[in-house]
Amino acid sequence: MAWYQGAFFYQIFPDRFFRAGPPAPPAPTGPLEPWEAPPTLRGFKGGTLFGVAEKLPYLLELGVEAIYLNPVFASTANHRYHTVDYFQVDPLLGGNGALRHLLEVAHAHGVRVILDGVFNHTGRGFFAFQHLLENGPESPYRDWYYVKGFPLNAYGSSPNYEAWWGNPELPKLKVETPEVRAYLLKVAEHWIRFGADGWRLDVPNEIQDLEFWREFRRRVKGANPEAYIVGEIWEEADLWLRGDLFDATMNYPLGRAILGFVGGEALDRELAARSGLGRIEPLQALAFSHRLEDLFRRYPWEAVTAQMNLLTSHDTPRLLTLLRGEVARAKLALSLLFLLPGNPTVYYGEEIGMEGGHDPENRGGMVWDEARWKGEIREAIRRMAALRKAHPLLKSAPYTRIYAQDGHLAFARGPYLVVVNATDRPFLQDLPLHGHFP
């Protein structure tokens, strides 16, 4: 199996994890937002990639096998989805040297690192856009974007160019232009050769050009056949997972199903509905299992076992907030991630019970004061990760429903039996195991 089938991923929002090491030029002068202060839409807390490297022991102790980094390239936004330079790691993060350092330290411990690729649009500060903004029709960068008129109206409310969701901050790249295509493919290949272990792709379905993504795959796999390509597709992704495009998608459908089953009455459905998670229907065990079975059947098994299974991310409220503070349900939901096929993926801070609603609340500075941790969540993850490592069949074995009724589910993963009680009452049941285990 490839390394990315079944690996425990930990998602890090670089500005908010840990601060260490020097910035790269041009260096910020501060002041930064205080680490513990409520995060803001525009503020910077100054986390760095040197900081991530310094906290590798923490991740190793948790059992993390791979890191998914939110964007790291130079950007004017704290989330760095507004790319300014695809060949430069943000100076605030420590620059290219910091990524080099992180990759070396992580690889030395067998931990992989994948990057976030934002190829549908750039920030306004990207060179080609600035060129157009300053020079208008006389700029030879005209075909980099979908420009509808000059001068560009980039700082008003209705941009005269195509932009992501009409947001003037995010002009949409014209990927059909050969120079643009060549640029993005060069970026894709460059960072894999630099040492990154794969790409998480931001809104790839907005680039409605499958041939671009096929070529993307060829270039990335050509640079490293073991590189992992995972697309941010929030819904079912049949088209993307046939083997010629992505290895996996961000498996929000699975996460929603878990929340629907485990969340019970605790789940804050209103909060979820106002995020990309959408309307989460309560699921009893049988409906939940049917949902899982559908997800495990609809894609090739190589894809199922490579899916990025997640409950929450930087784009959703935090788990404990969704579950209105019910630690036991958080533990159960997270544990399930480790017992199903695919890559259990944990957003930084969920393991210690950080809380927060919508952006920016869900992007707080990581809490390093253990006294403030919900230690039992972390302990549950640590144990599940260790279990999974000790029993690698949990990464590859098929899912077989054994029993599913009300809030109770039992399933087999090869030789292992998993029994889940999603209620808050004890559960006693004879299970029909005959024929399932040798």
Added chain:
Amino acid sequence: MAWYQGAFFYQIFPDRFFRAGPPAPPAPTGPLEPWEAPPTLRGFKGGTLFGVAEKLPYLLELGVEAIYLNPVFASTANHRYHTVDYFQVDPLLGGNGALRHLLEVAHAHGVRVILDGVFNHTGRGFFAFQHLLENGPESPYRDWYYVKGFPLNAYGSSPNYEAWWGNPELPKLKVETPEVRAYLLKVAEHWIRFGADGWRLDVPNEIQDLEFWREFRRRVKGANPEAYIVGEIWEEADLWLRGDLFDATMNYPLGRAILGFVGGEALDRELAARSGLGRIEPLQALAFSHRLEDLFRRYPWEAVTAQMNLLTSHDTPRLLTLLRGEVARAKLALSLLFLLPGNPTVYYGEEIGMEGGHDPENRGGMVWDEARWKGEIREAIRRMAALRKAHPLLKSAPYTRIYAQDGHLAFARGPYLVVVNATDRPFLQDLPLHGHFP
């Protein structure tokens, strides 16, 4: 003597000299302005540094010993004084690889290359400025500029930050901020270590901080003791040429004197007055010589012999236009540059008699069709450069006035006698050479 004492400099405006080789990413898609079309304020003709390298044989034939390149770093302007990234050569010029190539080719032929350093201000596309523009007071780049209020008003007519001559396109850097200072000094050192042979400094007197420039000199000379530092100081520059700051300045005062003496009735004084050349007074030989003697006396001799002596540049009308097409006067004015102490510096195209008034007319695409050249100007330069090479004392010997009356001047440069007739009539005169020559 240092290589930069007496060297023949050729100034190149990179967008307009010659086009060759591939652009760097992000690559332009075109279209470019036609090479032969009248240049415009915002248009790009697509000259590259690969192109300069390809035309090195042309420069060698002319006798050029050093190249002064107008800015080459990534910029949204065709003149590239609006810097976007000080560590990247503009992709349109071919990127860092193209500068590397040019330096290798030039150095292989003993030709030096100096860069244009724009450290007083940046373009609006510079990372720190974009950061402030997008994030306002929450950006940790606040102290990179002199900000008077948020949000930044960068695209209106009255910027709320200090800018060069109030031009919102050119926000003034806050050099007193340690991080800004460190950045600029790092840039200065970086490109010298990269292989550049020196810096021409744009508007250095706008950075009113001599200690910055002292440290600049220490860093540059530390990286290469032979590096040349020449400041764009349009007037007398006593303060700058005492040995602790610059090796030289752009010697517009000398150029103005030559134009005043040689230009005669032909000189278009109105045209000159509307440029940085200002009001050029007609000078008879004696007044001209007094002006020269003052310039040669007021600075240490090491500075006098290192001065960048020029008649015209990208900031002035072209020579032949100033002289209303009088080729003989252009030849004489240029020849004088080669017969006086300092570095004769020729703006590209003057040697073939290109014409043009104010910006953008003075920045036309270099004419490569020999049929359109004023060949005799080029021939005069070629011969004067060869003469100077054959007689190196012309670089070091002092200037001694022998005879100066009306339009006639005779002076000695060590063992050599130079006689100048700036009138359009023949000149017969017994010269009082006694005691001047052994």
